[in-house]
Amino acid sequence: MSVRRARAAVSAIFFVHGAIFASWAARIPAVQDELRLPAGVLGLVLAGPGLGALVGSQAGGLLVRCLGSRTVSALAPVVLCLPLGLVPSARSAWSLMGVLLLLGAADGCTSVAMNAQAVSVQRWYGRAVINSMHAIRSIGAVAGGLAGVATTSLGMTLAVQLESMAVLLAVVSAVAARGLRPDGERARQTVRTRPSGRGTGERGPNGRLTMPLLALMTFLAALVEDAPASWSGVYLRQVGAGTAMAAAGYAAFSAGSVVTRLCDDRLVDRLGWVRLTRFGTLCCAAVLTVALLLGQPAVTLVALVVAGAGVSAVFPGVFTAAGALPDSARAMGHVGFAGNLGWLVVSPLIGGLSTVVGLPAALGLLAVAAATIAALAPVLGRGRDF
Structure with missing residues (x-):
């Protein structure tokens, strides 16, 4: 498998990671209006992703240790798309909090896995490439935010916009997963020696x-x-x-x-x-x-x-x-x-x-x-x- 293909695949995962959270963040005002959440309640609900990410990052480390960064990097971004699509189905502050906890947990797990895969690909390259991947994550965040602005301007409903983004980004993740690289023998040997x-x-x-x-x-x-x-x-x-x-x-x-x-x-x-x-x-x-x-x-x-x-x-x-x-x-x-x-x-x-x-x-x-x-x-x- 081409190491360049692996780099492109990991970069796509970084892009998806940035785009998913930005897609949600861009529609926070719409969610607040739809659920009629007071500012204090919204502030509490918005702690959900951060709390979920604390658990997700630890779970990500354990899963990468057991399954390898390739497997977790392939599955976690697809799972991350699920709570994004579920946001419009929330009917109360508590149900939204639950969805956001899941979003944060999947976000934290994805972050650990994609960085582990990036380090593995970087090791095969023999030179630094991880910085550009983090830049692509930021570009994905900008793209997700702009998509939210554009769909709002076009009058697209919250449900259609977030569900469409969830499906699109899940497809991108699934395609990118085909190019991910296993934690190869050369990479493992480099660490052990x-x-x-x-x-x-x-x-x-x-x-x-x-x-x-x-x-x-x-x-x-x-x-x-x-x-x-x-x-x-x-x-x-x-x-x-x-x-x-x-x-x-x-x-x-x-x-x-x-x-x-x-x-x-x-x-x-x-x-x-x-x-x-x-x-x-x-x-x-x-x-x-x-x-x-x-x-x-x-x-x-x-x-x-x-x-x-x-x-x-x-x-x-x-x-x-x-x-x-x-x-x-x-x-x-x-x-x-x-x-x-x-x-x-x-x-x-x-x-x-x-x-x-x-x-x-x-x-x-x-x-x-x-x-x-x-x-x-x-x-x-x-x-x-x-």
Whole structure:
């Protein structure tokens, strides 16, 4: 089987993963209107995907360990499409919560499996390719969001839109599954023959601490990556930005991340994971600090672009390092759990801090998180062993 075909297949799974969740997110207002959910109840219901993802990431690690990344990557995205199609059938907040818990669990499982398959394909390539796959996931999210906007503009009902997307993306997943690659003998041998404490992902200060340190990096990266979605627009309005500029905050961050991820594979081959991650996250910490101190809308927008670019290599690098550990499936499950935990707590964490110290100081936590990732970068190892 062609390794290029396998890369295209995994990339398609990444695209589906991004498109499914964005398809749901784009129709949240319509679901709220249809079920007549108060804001407080909606906030509780929207915690469902995050809670489900915590369970799903752990289950994903166990399933990959037992069945292999190819099998789980083939099945999990199809299962992920099911709750998307079931959203319109929810008739109450509780039934919607149940559907979203299932969506989150399938999302977390898919994330672990597709990253494990990506690391396997990357190992066969012998060079970095995982960053571009993460970029394609972001492109899938944009496509899913735009599809929601387009179908709403055309007057398509919620049920028709989400059920159609679920069927279409399930078909894409099923076709892509034919090109996925088994965790071949060469990949398994590469992991087994690395001595303890050596190679990618095991050059931390203590081999036994590598997995928790990787999980900590993922948790911190989730804070930095997810906070702009909820708080960039609020902060921009607070410092005097107009409605349009405030709405562009998360788009600026996402654009910096996506464009840079399309280039990061070449940068990894030249610099290695450690130097690229350290440099990027230090830049992220620096620009966020300057933007928060100056409080100027234009400076903040530029800082968000640079911050998105600076943190872009962290998730791919951590999954690559986790994939080099002896029990890689378990490590990836823990990494996925930490990322989902960060995603779940970041909004209430920033909100709670802002009530005590103000929003600018609360957002300073992101600069601290980025600087801490830079300090932890040596845990990623040399970054040239795939």
